[in-house]
Each structure stands twice: as structure tokens, then as C-alpha cells.
Amino acid sequence: MENVQEIIKNYDEHTMWLTTEKNKAVYTVYSHPFLTMIRQRIEQDEIGFALSSEAAKNIDFPIEIKLIFNHKARRTHFQVFGNDGELISEADITEELDPLQDFSIANHINTDTELRKIITEAIARNNGDTLPFYDYEVDLETLVLLNRFPGFPHSFYDAIPFTKNSRNIDDSFIEIAEMIDNYYNIGTVYEKLGLPNKKQFKKAVMENPALLFYAKELNSIPFQNYDVLLKIIRSDEVFEFLSLLHYLPVGHLHYFIKQLIAANGETAAWKKMKANLFYLPRTASAYFILPEKQQRKLLKDNDLWHIHHCMLDPSFNLPVQSKAEDAPAEQIDEYLFVMLRNSLAYQKAARVLGNCLNEYRRENICVFGIMHKNQYVAAVSVYKNRIEEATLKRNKSIEDDADIFMAFTSWVEKNGLEYKRDRCYN
DSSP states (O other): OOSHHHHGGGOEEEEEEEEOSSOEEEEEEEEETTEEEEEEEEOGGGBTTTBOTTTTTTOOSOEEEEEEEETTTTEEEEEEEOTTSOEEEEEEOOTTOGGGTTBSHHHHHHHOHHHHHHHHHHHHTTTTTSOSSOGGGOOHHHHHHHHHSTTOOHHHHHTOOBBTTSSSBOGGGHHHHHHOOOGGGHHHHHHHTTOOOOHHHHHHHHHSGGGGGGHHHHHHOSOOOHHHHHHHHTSTTHHHHHHHHHHSOHHHHHHHHHHHHHHHOHHHHHHHHHHTGGGHHHHHHHHTTSOHHHHHHHHHOGGGGGGGOOOOOOSBOOBOOOOOSSOOOEEETTEEEEEOOBHHHHHHHHHHHTSSGGGGGGSSSEEEEEEETTEEEEEEEEETTEEEEEEEGGGOBGGGSHHHHHHHHHHHHHTTOBOOGGGOOO
């Protein structure tokens, strides 16, 4: 880390004592325009509380750990020092926080309101003094993400193309991710990526800057009509469409789209694709093995597309299509109701709950995860104002847990939702 000791005297300092019945953790937070650092000294009698017993093997205590948000370099760094002050280990951390898995610091930041508030305020100073997240959405993963990509609107963070089931940028997007260092330089990035010099097109991308990850696809969309292009990039389906262009071989898919445009015109072609987007990969492939007469029929009759249905799940994160203008996400007693906003959230919730929740991402419903102490304990699917399904882990009825069901009932009543017990099932 660069010049940490030289500027430490200029820091604002906060010390926090987090106590339980048997243990006490002391964290000191230093905040500076270019750096935010959390320090903790760990004694031997804190093994099992401050760090795991496994991680404590072959370590001479006391030790000191530092979690450092380098705002200038947009890196978050973790260091462990021995009792002689020598560096034992260090690592950059992604939003997955892997180097912290043996330490309690991540859990304490996520669960202690005051500690999180101090760190959040320090991070906010590098994000225009406000964060694009509700308080309940801010945890250590989010803070690391905000430190890496400062200043962007909420929708940008939902659309970052992380590798499936992880918080690492997919390899095919890393080069562009390095260019997008903060919201205030995206105009320059737009020009470097060679995107169209069209005022409304550029405005639409500036309003939804995660589109920059798909610059190559935006430059190669086989539509020429400018009004249709604007409809595409402003649509809820734009990321699903661009992901197909990114993920699939260029030749076949582009050729099929061009044939679709030739047969129907650009406006009608996009309308057909938009309505059948999830059938597009297999349909485009099947087109090449059909007789000419059936090819012509397929281009005109989109009711035939479902015959060639094949769901293709990209290997990177995508935002879900907009399904609710005002999602009723909130805290009820000890339970947090949070709308799942991207495929990564669906995958994580499905993995924790042990169900097929990830398949709901493309359905015309909203799904809310119910969290307790930062862990998913249930999920609720909502269509318009009606509860379609509410289940615990392994698809057990939400009514099987009295505490969760009580919070769920309060949430339903507070938000004017319709719930029938016989609608939810094992």
C-alpha cells in the first residue's frame, strides 16, 4: 500500500467496541480522502471469536489485521501482521471477500449498524456524498464494489457481468471493466470504445452506463434504423439481447436476425425477437437446417419459435427485466425483504435455499428473498399484487416457521398484497 504511514496522522479516527457476553472486538477506523482503513488487534484468547481456530494455527499472538479501501487506486486490500510487526499475508479482495472468510470483521461490519455507518460515510465521500443503495442493501460486499466502481447509479451495479456464481468480472469483460474506473469519465470511455456519435444514443448509454460493457455488441447490432436502435437500448430486454450477441457465435445469429429483418422490416423484427427472446438461440440454429419453405414460414410466424425452444443461461451476471416500479423491500422485525435484481442474486438465493428459484428470473414476476442475519431463509414470488409462492429452504411452506410466517404476514398486509394459503405449497 502506498504511503499509508505518511498520511495516517491526517486521518479522522473512530474507535468501535463490539461486545458479546464473553468477547469484545475493538476496531479503529481511519478515514482520509484517498484511503479508509479498519484496524483490529487480535489476542490469543480471541481465537474462535475474532478468527477461526483453523486459521490461528502456527501463529504467534497478538496479531493485527487491516482492511484498507484505497479510493485512489480503487482497490480493497487485506493485510495480516505478526506480533513483531512483520507482514504475514496480504491480498486484494474482490466483492466475494474470500481472504476474510476466517475473520469476524466482515460479519461485524455487516451486522453492527454504527461500525457500518462509519465506513459507509467514508466510502460515500468518494461517491458524491450519497450512495445509490438503501441502508438495508449496504454490506461489506457492496462497499468493496462501490470502492471499485464509484459514483454510478444503482442499475449499473445490478448489471456488472460477474462470472456465474461469483463476484469476479467475467474474463471476456475485464478489459472494458478496467476502462470504466468511475462514473465521471464514462463520456471519454464511450468515445474510446467507438460507439455511435449520435446524441440520443449516447444519452441512452449515459443513463444506463452498464451498457458500456457490451460496446462490441452495441457496435455490431444488425439494425440500421436509428429509432429501432434507440428502442432496443432503452428496452427492459436489452441486456438479455446483448448477452446473446456476446455469448453466441456471431455468424449464425447475426445472419438469422438479418433474414428476420429482411422478411419483416426492422420494427416488426425487433417486436418478434423481444416477444420470443429466450427462444432465439435454438431458433436461429434450427433455421439453418430447415427446408427453404419452412425457413420462410419460421421468419413470419413466431408462434413456431417455441418448437425450437432452448433456454441458454449466460455464464455471467445479468440484471433482471424490470418488473416492479416500487418494490416493497423493507425490514420487518428481524427479517429483511429484498427484491432479487440480477441473475447473481437469483443464483445465490437458489443455492442457499436449495430450490429451482433461478428459473424464475425470466418469468413475469418479482421475487423477494427473506433474509435473517444476512442469510436467505425464504423466498416470495409476487405477480402484480398477488403472492404466487412463498417457501422456506427446500421448498417447504413458509407457514412451517412461525417467526418467518409472522413477519411475512405483516409484510403482506403492510404492502396490500393478496395471499391465499392454498396458493403456497411444498
